[in-house]
Amino acid sequence: MGIADFITSITEEQLLEWLERFRSFGPLPGILxxxxxxxxxxxxxxxxxxxxxxxxxxxxxxxxxxxxxVGGCLLTFLLVRKIAGHPYLERWARKPKVRKGMQWVRRNAFSYVFLLSLFPVGPFVVINIAAGLAGMRFRSFAFALAGGKAIMIFIVSYIGHDISRYAEDPVRLVYVVLFIAISLFVSRKIEARFAKESSKRELDERELTGEM
Structure with missing residues (x-):
């Protein structure tokens, strides 16, 4: 079993047990x-x-x-900016998703980061790396990220803070599934919209260059 398979196989009960075991460390396990x-x-x-x-x-x-x-995302962003010229990151920058993300960040920096941070499913790592490679201002990235994540995390925390509710009323699980499905659908739509706008602008720029 690979690392990714092991991580995805972790159950809610295992995480609860782990956090309870290290609860004497205060908030550190939850933050980590x-x-x-x-x-x-x-x-x-x-x-x-x-x-x-x-x-x-x-x-x-x-x-x-x-x-x-937010701390993890900010650290990733700063690390990427620090070593932006490294060959490994250059290879990352050539990947289609990262390249598109960089184009979107250059043109719609705050909106791109804020909107895609609103959803619990999506290309989180790509967003951080693309913003760092594209040279987005730290303050803009931090505000957009912090605002979007706050909304998303509060909604997910509200869903998860009283798990016994779902045992008593399983119908509530339908709302959770709907929330996940809608989040995935809307985040994909937003990505597609940014991609469409980016492609249109590139085409317009090429036409202008050709005319000149």
């Missing part, structure tokens, strides 16, 4: 768990944020998840 999301993409956002809320309560769970996730 969401911090790692930026470096271990297979970690399921809904699961780790929901478990934090179940262990620490709605508000503290939300706060610890927000600190960890």
């Amino acid at each position: 768990l969401t911090f790692l999301k930026s470096f271990v993409p297979p970690l399921p956002t809904l699961l780790i944020v929901g478990v934090n809320a179940a262990v620490y309560g709605l508000w503290l769970g939300f706060l610890y998840s927000w600190i960890g996730m």
Whole structure:
């Protein structure tokens, strides 16, 4: 079993047990768990944020998840900016998704980061790397990221803070599934819209260059 398979096989009960075991360390385990999301993409956002809320309560769970996730994204962004010329990152920059992300960031920096940070499913690592490689201003990235993640994390924390509700009323799970499906659908639509606008602008620029 590979690392990615192991991570995706982690259950809610295992995470709850792990957080309870290290609860004497205060908020650190909860913050670390969401911090790692930026470096271990297979970690399921809904699961780790929901478990934090179940262990620490709605508000503290939300706060610890927000600190960890935003901190991880900011560190990734700064590291990418620091070593932007490294051959490994140059190869990353040539990947279609990253290249498109860089184009979107250059033209719609704040909107791109903010809107895609609103959803619990999406290309989180690509967003951080593309923003760093494209030279987005740190302040703009931080504000867009912090705002978008706050909304997303609060919603997921609210869903996960009282898991017993779903055992008592399984119909509630339908709403959770709908939330995930709608998030995925809307995030894909937003990506497609940015891609369409980017392609149109590139075409217009080529036509202008050709005329000159």
